[in-house]
Amino acid sequence: MSIIKIADIAHVRFTAPDLAEMANFLEEFGLRSEVGDDGVLYARGAGTAPFLHATSEGPSGFAGLGLRADSVDDLERLAGAEGVAVEDFAAPGGGKVVRLRDPDGRLVEALAGQAPVEPLALEPDAVRNTASSYERKRTAVRLSSGPSTVVRLGHAVLNVSDFRVVEAWYKERFGLITSDEIEAAPGFAIGAFLRCDRGDTPTDHHTLFLLQAPTGPGFNHAAFEVANVDDLMRGHTHLKNAGRKAAWGVGRHILGSQVFDYWKDPWGHELEHWTDGDLFTAADGSGKSTFQELLGVQWGPPHPMMTAQEAG
């Protein structure tokens, strides 16, 4: 039994030397940001989370992640087990926080009691025609141009020093379930997609993905759910026209099944737009997959690492 079971990922934190430049990028990426009284740039999406992405001024880097707990009681239990205090969370939405460091030294903020914000209205999903079902008749598709509509943060991917050690640390504290374990060779796991244990309630295929990368521990990427496929493609065009750096996409993953599009922020941190991902319950079990499936696509360009391997 884990100490608590988290409900979702809440936010990711970065440091960057130029908050105005980060704000410009985030706007083009589809987040709305403003600098708080504490000097931190907080960015929200269209959903109810007060912020999804926070940047403090400093040399560029990844600065930690937030996980959403069900209750302050859960935070008390976590704090008790860890021998730390439950503190007030001085960030948009307030609430309480337990601050921990994972085995690689990353800041992990477990939150509860954060006040939600009013969600922003989404454009209604376009009715689609397919060759087997003509649902849209006598109306045209007319999409506005602009950034994607980021709704929520979906997952973070962390490169870790020792997969089994870091996996155990997160699972023991937060009740995560393996969706797909990645094996470099049969019986030799190097990473796993982990989902929240929400019982019978379907939840994202992965909220956290831990990968023992040859590059050593570090930040891999953070992934933000956008409104739908049209919205993702609209955002792709917008970022491309703005001269931003594309990293991988557009494609459809095998593991998690989502349509993805990866971009780099001005300092090279990778952020993903995604939509139409798998949702599983606790009873849906765990799978084992290969590195090829991890980097493979159902359609779209292969991962740049695969292309480099093929090129020799």
Ligand SMILES: [Fe+2]
């Ligand atoms: Fe991702």
